[in-house]
Amino acid sequence: MMTDKEKFIVLVDNDRLKKSDAIILLEGDGLNRIETAIKLYKDEWASVIVYSGGIVNLEYGSYPFSYAQPILLDAGISMKDILHETQSLNTHEQAVAIVKLAKQNNWSRLILVASNFHQYRAYLTFLKTAFEIYPELEIINSGARDLLWFEKNEWGMRYELLESEFQKIEIYSNHVASFEQAIEYQKWKEKQV
Numbered sequence: 001m002m003t004d005k006e007k008f009i010v011l012v013d014n015d016r017l018k019k020s021d022a023i024i025l026l027e028g029d030g031l032n033r034i035e036t037a038i039k040l041y042k043d044e045w046a047s048v049i050v051y052s053g054g055i056v057n058l059e060y061g062s063y064p065f066s067y068a069q070p071i072l073l074d075a076g077i078s079m080k081d082i083l084h085e086t087q088s089l090n091t092h093e094q095a096v097a098i099v100k101l102a103k104q105n106n107w108s109r110l111i112l113v114a115s116n117f118h119q120y121r122a123y124l125t126f127l128k129t130a131f132e133i134y135p136e137l138e139i140i141n142s143g144a145r146d147l148l149w150f151e152k153n154e155w156g157m158r159y160e161l162l163e164s165e166f167q168k169i170e171i172y173s174n175h176v177a178s179f180e181q182a183i184e185y186q187k188w189k190e191k192q193v
Helices: 004-013 034-042 065-074 091-104 119-133 158-171 179-190
Strands: 022-026 049-052 082-085 109-113 138-141
Touching (some): 034 049, 049 065, 049 091, 119 138, 119 158
Parallel strands (some): 022 109, 049 082
């Protein structure tokens, strides 16, 4: 019998894309998440990219927006279609800032882009925040799944970081939805047009 955690992983990894209001590109893992956001934008899944994060810590993989902006512009994305959320310093703060931004802009659906190892915790964090601030918000997963699991970076190997992400789900339990809540939310999402 599968656990709720195992079912949750399968659902996140196989989330169905839908036309959305914005692509949320979470800062972290160097600049490795950008290509996924660019592809989603060019494939017209959303017309806005929000780069979320205000940390500058190159050894940890938190690269500033000033590194990402030229890549986005060189890919042909107009500056008018790029927003930068600058205040957040961790995943929970990113979730709060972005969910509030979505509510202010009357956005009903977001595509969340994080690295393969971080997508699970990021999604649970955004989901818990949406429940508290903007329950009708739909969050779609489109993690940067084409990243190599065993590639060594200054901030670690993604395969090794995966275990620490699930440990953080337990540690930060007050900031994340449960696996069961996420499964129920996935059921709700399937009914949304």
